[in-house]
């Protein structure tokens with residue numbers, strides 16, 4: 001287990017990211033299993049399973065955006081990056097992190113505007129009549145969390161932290177094992 | 178962005194019409210007819226781009242895209258508007274409308290128009306309704322003549338609500354299966370059948386994988402042709418008239434094509450699979466079994482809508 | 497001019513090391529903002545609704561099942577058994593990979609799901625047996641594309657609906673070309689493996705083989721059980737992917753007893769990492785597709801093809817080239833929905849068999865899954881094996897060339913697609 005030099009809070013936050021995305025994915029899968037069992041074994045199809053399980057899975061995947069970044073899973077083209085001298089690499093990595101953070105915060109803002117629209121219109125889903133602002137609330141949250149990861153990476157680079165190989169896990173990636 | 182603005186050099190107003198049906202369906206052809214008429218009669222001041230097959234926006238986002246004025250015309254099933262107001266379930270009510278034309282008369286009545294107008298504060302303006310048809314019951318197990326025959330069948334539906342309660346009233350089960358999985362699910366018997374209009378049966382090829390069709394005319398399915406209020410308000414009055422006239426002709430075409438398709442499709446299906454036409458007594462059993470559904474939804478949808486719907490069953494000029 | 501500048505921006509962002517998904521989304525937002533009057537806040541709606549499809553749930557399903565198999569002792573036993581039987585043969589494991597993808601293709605309507613189902617177990621297996629990792633990723637990425645060529649196939653369903661063609665006939669038509677493509681991929685895999693000498697040194701004895709097989713049996717039964725649920729009418733292909741998760745979980749928990757709460761969290765984190773990477777690229781790619789569709793770029797290209805008044809041969813060449821080029825950056829579903837309705841009249845006018853044309857189109861859409869910059873199967877194998885995209889691209893290159901040759905054969909010999917369909921009304 002790698003010791004995290006920035007204290008237990010980053011580890012706790014990482015655990016929160018893992019658990020939030022993992023629980024949503026697990027809940028979505030479990031619900032689909034429940035739906036199959038009810039339909040096939042008990043001949044009682046449930047009309048709401050498809051909608052809710054899809055939303056749970058998408059929530060899990062979106063909340064996992066930042067988990068994926070923590071583990072350096074978002075795919076990059078490393079063609080040029082790998083051939084740069086170290087000081088240029090640092091600057092390049094910084095620009096890339098800042099641009100990514102900028103996009104995520106922009107997306108979070110756009111999603112926030114959408115949320116206000118959904119609250120005003122009172123629009124609901126077709127199957128379960130769930131308010132759409134609740135369904136879509138994951139978008140600003142996920143965008144903020146991913147943006148937060150890129151902001152932290154940028155700070156780390158500014159403070160002189162080691163430049164990552166773009167495919168190596170970020171410094172606080174390993175909270176366990 | 179406000180969408181649909183005139184080009185910088187005073188070019189034509191570019192408007193978009195998106196829908197989820199294939200280009201060759203009655204809806205697809207009506208949309209193209211509307212676009213052609215609008216383009217020709219506006220003297221080139223309006224350019225219409227039609228996007229069929231859900232290419233640009235689909236079931237999950239077309240209404241929001243309309244509200245944001247990213248598209249200016251859409252034609253979803255009216256039932257989709259229940260995401261704003263549960264009263265739009267009126268068309269799904271079992272055995273309420275005598276036929277699809279009655280539902281269209283309902284939407285043109287004072288009550289129907291008022292319901293559509295209630296969406297205007299949300300940026301949505303109803304221009305017309307186009308027919309899709311009446312929903313029929315198809316399955317792979319047995320001929321269905323009475324609710325007792327339907328008991329125990331698992332039926333695929335596109336989304337929950339009235340359809341679930343209706344099928345449960347017959348002792349059948351309702352399963353929501355996404356469009357892309359439906360053909361395979363019917364083929365392998367994950368569900369026993371589906372409810373669909375002749376138009377949908379034809380396009381989604383259900384007769385390839387199901388053996389029995391009951392002409393139940395269970396409920397009515399119409400498309401609402403909707404536009405964006407900001408776009409509409411920004412149109413010059415003469416262009417608005419051009420739009421209205423083009424829509425009237427496109428609606429007439431949609432109705433003609435839909436009627437022809439229903440007849441042609443029924444004949445073609447009879448040659449391929451077992452088509453069961455119900456006697457009045459058999460149909461009445463379905464009507465009786467589904468009455469409790471009306472009771473459930475009357476407080477939600479409102480007595481006035483039920484009354485107006487029943488009034489629309491009498492052919493003739495609307496009020 | 498703006499278009500060119502923004503395309504240049506996209507390339508620069510990519511080279512700087514900005515994740516592909518974010519570069520793609522940023523370029524789309526830039527294009528929409530600069531060249532259209534699109535209301536921008538709807539980007540967020542688009543990115544969510546692009547994922548709001550339960551068919552996509554099969555991808556996380558197979559990714560999670562793969563993670564459970566890897567952490568729960570299932571994969572290692574499968575690998576031991578497979579190596580015992582075919583490890584000493586040059587390219588033996590690669591053949592197993594192609595065969596597994598062919599089997600999983602019959603359960604999945606989606607190619608990335610097929611690649612995810614097989615990649616998690618068999619890439620590490622090949623690497624452990626001395627194969628080059630790039631080659632291992634290439635085999636899986638390429639044979640994973642078979643998912644849309646054999647039934648069930650979401651791509652064929654959409655072509656059937658947009659071209660008004662029998663879906664059942666299309667499904668049947670895909671079977672022989674699917675087996676043919678599997679054969680082509682297997683042949684290339686063997687040739688390369690022989691050239692590079694991919695094999696283990698020792699040959700395992702018969703008793704040891706059967707012992708390893710017994711131990712791996714629960715894992716070997718997974719495809720049987722999942723196929724059974726689909727063809728037995730128990731589950732949709734999407735649901736079957738999720739059933740595989742619970743089957744793998746049950747084996748790991750109750751048969752091998754190798755799972756702890758700690759490893760469960762690792763599994764979910766591992767799976768969330770891959771799923772979320774893919775579920776960021778898909779909405780970004782769909783946003784880009786929305787821009788192009790909205791500006792009618794693919795529509796105009798397809799219309800241009802129609803307007804050339806080409807003969808049969810010329811039309812085939814131009815249409816297939818167009819699909820290939822669009823496939824480098826557009827998703828198969830988008831390509832099919834946009835271009836097929838425009839091409840159908842000309843296909844019929846030239847008296848080309850629509851089913852044959854549809855099969856060739858789907859083979860082309862298979863290629864789209866493995867061509868950069870947007871090739872979902874490349875992302876899946878790169879994600880499940882945590883390797884750079886460049887390695888996946890280099891690994892898949894020989895298979896891509898082989899599949900192009902396979903496509904040409906399928907175009908030239910309609911019988912391959914049409915023989916079985918004569919049994920259908």
Ligand code: NA
Pocket residue numbers: 600601602603604605606642643644645646647648649
């Ligand atoms: Na398949």
Ligand code: NA
Pocket residue numbers: 823824825826863864865866867868869870871872
């Ligand atoms: Na591609």
